[in-house]
Amino acid sequence: MDANLSDDEVPSLVQPGANAKVVNDQGEEIPELVTSADDTPQSKVPITIVTGYLGAGKTTLLNYILTEQHGKKIAVILNEFGDSIDIEKQLTVSDADSTSASPVPFVPLANGCICCSVKDVGVAAIENLMEQSGLFDYILLETTGLADPGNIAPMFWLDDGLGSSIFLDGIVTLVDAKNVLKSLDEGYGDEEKMEKRKNEGHDEHGPLLTTAHLQISHADVILINKTDLVSDEELEKVISRVQSINGLAKIKTTTKSQVPQLEGLVLDLHAYDEVTDADLQFASKGHSHLDPTITTTTITFSSLSRSQVDKFDLFLRTILWEETLPNNTPHSPFEIHRLKARIPLQDGKMLLIQGVRNIYDTNESKAPTDAESQEAKLVLIGRGVDQPAVRESLLATLES
Numbered sequence: 001m002d003a004n005l006s007d008d009e010v011p012s013l014v015q016p017g018a019n020a021k022v023v024n025d026q027g028e029e030i031p032e033l034v035t036s037a038d039d040t041p042q043s044k045v046p047i048t049i050v051t052g053y054l055g056a057g058k059t060t061l062l063n064y065i066l067t068e069q070h071g072k073k074i075a076v077i078l079n080e081f082g083d084s085i086d087i088e089k090q091l092t093v094s095d096a097d098s099t100s101a102s103p104v105p106f107v108p109l110a111n112g113c114i115c116c117s118v119k120d121v122g123v124a125a126i127e128n129l130m131e132q133s134g135l136f137d138y139i140l141l142e143t144t145g146l147a148d149p150g151n152i153a154p155m156f157w158l159d160d161g162l163g164s165s166i167f168l169d170g171i172v173t174l175v176d177a178k179n180v181l182k183s184l185d186e187g188y189g190d191e192e193k194m195e196k197r198k199n200e201g202h203d204e205h206g207p208l209l210t211t212a213h214l215q216i217s218h219a220d221v222i223l224i225n226k227t228d229l230v231s232d233e234e235l236e237k238v239i240s241r242v243q244s245i246n247g248l249a250k251i252k253t254t255t256k257s258q259v260p261q262l263e264g265l266v267l268d269l270h271a272y273d274e275v276t277d278a279d280l281q282f283a284s285k286g287h288s289h290l291d292p293t294i295t296t297t298t299i300t301f302s303s304l305s306r307s308q309v310d311k312f313d314l315f316l317r318t319i320l321w322e323e324t325l326p327n328n329t330p331h332s333p334f335e336i337h338r339l340k341a342r343i344p345l346q347d348g349k350m351l352l353i354q355g356v357r358n359i360y361d362t363n364e365s366k367a368p369t370d371a372e373s374q375e376a377k378l379v380l381i382g383r384g385v386d387q388p389a390v391r392e393s394l395l396a397t398l399e400s
């Protein structure tokens with residue numbers, strides 16, 4: 001399977017403005033802000049997506065969790081989300097079969113957990129599973145080694161049908177310490193592969209994105225596993241490389257996927273409903289350009305007035321939906337995988353923004369406490385995000 005997915009393969013349900021189209025006098029479509037979900041009600045079941053390259057230790061992690069004391073009834077789903085084309089097929093199948101679908105087979109496990117091993121059923125399986133809710137209060141979804149979390153996450157984050165019963169808690173990516181550098185370099189310097197992609201009509205620039213990049217750039221927690229197979233020196237190299245790609249994720253090293261604690265590392269991450277000061281502080285500690293393909297960049301600026309909020313929103317829509325900069329500012333191509341922002345407002349409130357690929361969600365929260373940074377921060381993960389033009393264009397848009 002070709003794991004290097006491009007934008008035109010993003011399933012239509014996550015396209016911006018797909019639900020609501022507003023047209024102005026000139027007949028131009030005015031993009032609508034993705035409206036934020038209300039605070040997650042208690043009845044919603046959290047889902048953690050466990051991803052990672054082939055053999056990285058995903059199943060080992062799930063088995064470890066199921067034998068640990070965590071006081072939760074966890075449903076484990078082994079799934080094979082392929083690329084977006086498969087997801088669309090799965091959605092169609094789920095519609096056609098929803099009345100006749102047989103109940104998902106459950107296998108009882110230790111600790112009151114249940115396992116439901118479904119392959120190639122995708123969203124339909126989870127919907128069926130939800131009909132049995134009450135049986136469990138947490139879902140762990142193991143995706144295949146080739147899945148792109150950037151395609152999977154939005155289905156659980158914003159899709160209304162599913163969003164009503166479950167919510168995306170976070171994405172945990174397992175990394176094989178022994179093999180990850182090789183996987184990340186796979187697309188680099190491979191002229192033949194790049195030529196083939198160009199001929200297929202992909203707009204490539206620079207080294208190819210590998211599946212390993214996609215899984216690291218979308219992660220909220222990264223577990224660098226199999227530490228027993230590498231030297232301390234090699235491990236340091238892996239940590240630096242992973243950090244240079246994704247400066248937002250929490251990074252932990254593990255052997256046999258044995259995480260030091262479950263809470264906050266695998267369960268209850270709240271990665272999509274909170275944007276903490278600490279998250280962003282970590283990202284802005286500075287980064288090296290160890291990976292030529294994907295990096296994290298942090299743009300800081302001062303608090304915004306109400307009228308600047310609209311300008312900020314215009315900037316976001318332009319970079320996320322048009323993959324360009326406002327006012328035709330010249331720039332090299334860029335592609336944003338993940339975004340978080342925490343923006344103090346001059347009226348004392350705080351704007352919290354989350355994004356995955358081209359969808360984003362804005363929430364307003366109470367004023368920051370004295371201990372928290374009063375500086376506005378926008379963190380971007382993706383390719384080409386650290387070019388000066390992005391920062392300059394944001395500042396110019398805010399001042400316009």
Ligand SMILES: Nc1nc2c(ncn2[C@@H]2O[C@H](COP(=O)(O)OP(=O)(O)OP(=O)(O)O)[C@@H](O)[C@H]2O)c(=O)[nH]1
Pocket residue numbers: 052053054055056057058059060061144145174225226227228229254255256257
């Ligand atoms: N040496 C070593 N082996 C490990 C470690 N963690 C897992 N393994 C082994 O690596 C192999 C793959 O682990 P899995 O947990 O099945 O990996 P996975 O990510 O689920 O693999 P796929 O589902 O095939 O993508 C198994 O034989 C594990 O026992 C570790 O920390 N060190």
Ligand SMILES: [Zn+2]
Pocket residue numbers: 058059060142
């Ligand atoms: Zn597995």
